Amino acid sequence: MQTTKFLEEIIALENKVRKKAQVGENEPIPVLLSNLKKENKISKPTYENFFKLWDLRNKLYSSPNLPNRVSLNVYPLLANLLHNTELKQHD
Amino acid sequence: MTEYKKFNATEKPEFLENKSPSKETLPSASELREKLKDHKILPKRKEVEKAFPTYELWYEYFSNETEPVFDVLTEEYIEKLSDYLTEQIEKYGANTEKPLVILEIGAGNGKLSHFLKQKINEKAPGKAKVIATDSGEWNLKQLFEVEKINHKDALQKYQPDITLFSWMPHKEDLTKDTRKCKNLKEYILIGESDGGCCGDPYETWGRTPWQLAEEGIELESPYEKDGFYRKNHPELRKLQMSRMDNPGQYYHSNTVSFIRK
Numbered sequence: 125m126q127t128t129k130f131l132e133e134i135i136a137l138e139n140k141v142r143k144k145a146q147v148g149e150n151e152p153i154p155v156l157l158s159n160l161k162k163e164n165k166i167s168k169p170t171y172e173n174f175f176k177l178w179d180l181r182n183k184l185y186s187s188p189n190l191p192n193r194v195s196l197n198v199y200p201l202l203a204n205l206l207h208n209t210e211l212k213q214h215d
Numbered sequence: 216m217t218e219y220k221k222f223n224a225t226e227k228p229e230f231l232e233n234k235s236p237s238k239e240t241l242p243s244a245s246e247l248r249e250k251l252k253d254h255k256i257l258p259k260r261k262e263v264e265k266a267f268p269t270y271e272l273w274y275e276y277f278s279n280e281t282e283p284v285f286d287v288l289t290e291e292y293i294e295k296l297s298d299y300l301t302e303q304i305e306k307y308g309a310n311t312e313k314p315l316v317i318l319e320i321g322a323g324n325g326k327l328s329h330f331l332k333q334k335i336n337e338k339a340p341g342k343a344k345v346i347a348t349d350s351g352e353w354n355l356k357q358l359f360e361v362e363k364i365n366h367k368d369a370l371q372k373y374q375p376d377i378t379l380f381s382w383m384p385h386k387e388d389l390t391k392d393t394r395k396c397k398n399l400k401e402y403i404l405i406g407e408s409d410g411g412c413c414g415d416p417y418e419t420w421g422r423t424p425w426q427l428a429e430e431g432i433e434l435e436s437p438y439e440k441d442g443f444y445r446k447n448h449p450e451l452r453k454l455q456m457s458r459m460d461n462p463g464q465y466y467h468s469n470t471v472s473f474i475r476k
Contacts, residue, residue, distance in 0.1 A: 128274045135270075135461045149466035154410030158428055175425065182412035185459055186385035188283040188353050 125202075127184060130194045133202055134181045140211045141174070153178060166210050173201055241265050248272065254282050255358050257330050260289045260454065267462050277458035282356055285382040286405055286468050287456040288326055295451055296470070297334035300377070304335075304342045307376055307400055311341040316398075318375035320366045320389060322347035325359030327381055327405075346373055367392055374398045381405035388418035390473070394441040401474045402443075407459055408469040421445075438473050446472040 138153060144165065145156045157174055160166045166174075180198060184190055205211065241247065247266035251258060267273040277284040286292075300317065309315035317335075319328045328347035335343045347361045348369040364372070366389050377400060378393050393402050406413030409420045416422040421436020438445065448470040457468035 128271060131274070132270050132461075135464075149464075152409035152411060154416065154422065154425065158425060161429075178410075182385050182407075185407075185412040186382070188355060189280055190278045 125194050125196060125199050127190050127192060127194055130198065130202065131181065131184065133206060134177060137174070137177070137202070137205055137211075140206070144211055170205065170208060170210050173205060177201060177205065244268060248276070251276065254284075254324065254326065257288060257290050257293060257326075260291050260456070263287055263289060263456055264462070270461055273458075273460075273462050282324070285323075285458055288330065289454065289456065292451065292454040293327075293330045293334055295454055297331055297338060299448065299451070300331065300335055300343065301338045303377060303401065304339050309342050309376070314341060315343040315377065316373055316375045317343055317345045317377045317379065318369060318373050319345070319347045319379040319381075320349075320369060320393070321380050321383065322349045322361045323353070323355045323381075324357055325349075325361040327379070328361075329359035331379075346375075370396045376400050378402040379405070383414040383419065385412050386415050388415040390414070390419050391437065391441075394438065394443060394473075399475065401472055403470065403472050405455075405468065405470050407457070407467050408471055411467065412459065442476050443473040444476055446474055448472065 141153065141156055141160070142148070142151075145151070145160055147156060154175075157166070157171055161168070161171045177198065180194065184194070241262060242250070244266050247258075247262050250256065251263070251266055267276060277287075300315075304315045307315055317331070322328055325347045328345050332345040335345060346369075347359065348364050348366070349355075349361050350365040351363045362369070370378075370392065374396065376398060378396075380389065380393075380402070381404075383389060383404060383406065390402060390404070393399060404414065404419070408414075410416040410422050414420060417424055417434065418437055421434075421438060423432060423434045427434065451470035452466075452468070455468040455470065456465045459467035
């Protein structure tokens with residue numbers, strides 16, 4: 125998967141989590157996710173999978189030289205979270 | 216017979232003499248992108264906003280192999296950060312005989328220290344000494360003066376009052392060594408905080424690892440243990456633009472002080 129695409133999708137995922145948690149831009153994602161987990165708004169597997177992707181995202185951004193592609197293994201995980209009904213905003 | 220003044224196309228008509236243009240027009244996005252290829256310049260925020268309307272263009276800019284960009288430094292950010300540091304000069308009682316020593320660690324291309332030094336010298340001439348240092352491990356292209364020295368030797372040599380670190384590498388923590396410096400009054404971190412891509416979530420930011428937080432365990436933060444308290448700078452944060460952002464949504468990067476109690 126192209127790195128550009130991966131990072132763009134992570135931004136989309138982050139926006140979903142913020143919307144789910146109904147908070148703005150100031151709260152860090154790790155804190156938001158912990159709060160959602162405490163409130164039982166996301167399951168432990170979703171919580172853990174998100175952290176795996178977040179860790180990869182952090183490694184990429186922190187590097188002066190980003191690779192052109194990321195491992196294909198991340199794609200199913202990413203796709204799963206993006207389409208995850210748990211992350212949908214419930215009225 | 217009325218005498219008419221000879222027409223001069225380059226001369227501004229009298230009725231416009233004292234009037235400024237109604238709105239400053241920026242160059243086109245592509246012209247701005249060309250301008251921003253010169254990393255020695257300090258752009259205005261609105262120039263950066265206009266230059267990169269899409270994520271692809273933004274990515275291309277910050278991921279440049281020879282000159283990668285982490286936080287985009289702008290006139291507005293440097294102005295505000297230099298205002299804060301000028302206040303700290305007063306707070307810490309620095310003067311021209313004993314200037315405040317501000318040491319940047321991991322200065323990379325030297326751009327941050329270069330422009331801060333200029334601004335601080337305008338606002339508080341001779342009252343601060345800004346030094347850019349970098350270990351050279353990443354072999355980044357130097358645009359301005361940067362002393363090649365590792366952080367421990369730099370701390371030992373300069374005994375700074377304030378240190379600055381922009382974009383501490385992911386899961387690395389240099390703040391522990393910084394806090395050991397007896398003369399140090401404050402250290403400032405720039406980048407994504409609290410479990411983002413800069414520093415270590417616990418060692419740097421004091422965030423209990425999530426596996427422990429799950430079990431209801433909360434650890435005391437290392438900086439508090441060492442006698443420092445945290446001060447966020449929301450006025451600086453809102454001026455920041457970084458590679459984690461999406462054009463139009465600039466909020467990921469932060470500026471945080473840790474001040475000795």
